[in-house]
Amino acid sequence: MGLDSVELLVEIERTFDIRIPDPVAEKMDTVGKAYDEVWKRIQHRNSGKFILQVLFYRLRACFKEELTVEINISPSTLIDDIVPKADRRKIWAILSQRSKLKLPELVLPDKIASGLFKWGLVVFCTITWLSWYLNERLQIGGLIYLLAIAVCIAIMLLSSGILKPQRMTIPCTTMRELTLQVLAMNMPALNEQGVTRKEMEMIINNVIVEIMGINPAEIAPEKSFGNDLGLN
Secondary structure: OOHHHHHHHHHHHHHHOOOOOHHHHHOOOEHHHHHHHHHHHHOOOOHHHHHHHHHHHHHHHHHHHHHOOOOOOOOOOEHHHOOOOOOHHHHHHHHHHHHOOOOOOOEOOHHHHHHHHHHHHHHHHHHHHHHHHHHHHHOOHHHHHHHHHHHHHHHHHHHHHHOHHHOOEOOOOEHHHHHHHHHHHHHHHHHHHOOOHHHHHHHHHHHHHHHHOOOHHHOOOOOEOOOOOOOO
């Protein structure tokens, strides 16, 4: 086995936490045989430990397909670099539908959220002072206070609809953070699904692409690592 072959084998073993004996590895001369050998070792195991990897690759494939992203998406890739701000709410809904996963809700930018908090604090302090003042002078502070609270609640309800289009910020910075959030939001469904053979093949394909730097379209079960894919 050449250095490239050893590197690929080591990465596959590390990814799935398995050990493939050298005599078996030497016979893994096609992509399909690699699928078979890995599947033999994981199909009867608790696949929960692979869910995070499967989830990352599922999100990555969905993003690349929907957004036609040219850059290599890794766990450290910044979300803002791959999800355009133009029509982000619409795109985010499509990504959720296509991936069949719950994605984190988009939130207000920090600048707007901080401004709302400051103004809300000013309004609250003003109402509190005014209620105390009127109560001392006219004995109607309590009524004014309750009325002011009702007005504030009404404003909040109205502003939530008005500000909805401004909720354009994804509440995580990198693909790693997004994957962890999506995992937490979808854990019950993902645990029931486990890891399928198709998902395992998808992971192996991604490992091959990352190690060998080839086009994913070139990978097929019948392809030979040496003659077809150029692995040394």
